[in-house]
Amino acid sequence: MSLSLAQGFTKSLAMTVLSEIGDKTFFAAAILAMRHPRRLVLSGCLSALIVMTILSAVVGWAAPNLISRKWTHHVTTLLFLGFGLWSLWDAVKGEGEAEELAEVEAKLDADWKSNNGSTKEGAKAYDDSKKQRRQILTQFFSPIFLKAFSITFFGEWGDKSQLATIGLAADENPFGVVLGGILGQALCTTAAVLGGKSLATQISEKIVALSGGVLFIVFGIQSFLSTV
DSSP states (O other): OOHHHHHHHHHHHHHHHHHHTTSHHHHHHHHHHHHSOHHHHHHHHHHHHHHHHHHHHHHHHHHHHHSOHHHHHHHHHHHHHHHHHHHHHHHHHOOHHHHHHHHHHHHHHHHHHHTHHHHHHHHHHHHHHHHTTOOHHHHHTSHHHHHHHHHHHHHHTTOHHHHHHHHHHHHSOHHHHHHHHHHHHHHHHHHHHHHHHHHHHHSOHHHHHHHHHHHHHHHHHHHHHTTO
């Protein structure tokens, strides 16, 4: 593994883990896994995050070809520093954890109640397909898989972690960024699905936000010093 690839991989892995733990999509995956088959929830959420990571890395890789690398580098530096200060401010406020979990749970509860009949039918269809040993492709595109995919994909769109991935891919080896991002997403999503709500409520978002803020600022300083 080359130095640039390893650096992109390491930065992306650390950034993804600290950005995604305690995030809205983390809570959503944990709650969905309590109500639906874990395999479908995990595959749906993880598929959405992999697609989002690859799209973000492609945008970041293409950015220096559209504008000068110098300006791309400056934007990336400001992005990291801005996200670092944002994360530290969230940690200082310390009000987001319970509110964010409650918000996600309320949305999923409303969706659960309004679509209770179709949800039951989807679960029954899944059980029938399992008994009849249908093809994996059919199971993957079940209503539960699509629900997990759409909630995660649109929840991540425009999120801090997506923008940070774009900035990182513009500054580092994009292949390393994709590999690190996918591994980080896999670790966080698997923990959310297997641990459920009990794990999500035990996570100290303040510590995660502080760690993430420090990491982003370190990335920003390192990016700035590389231009000096």
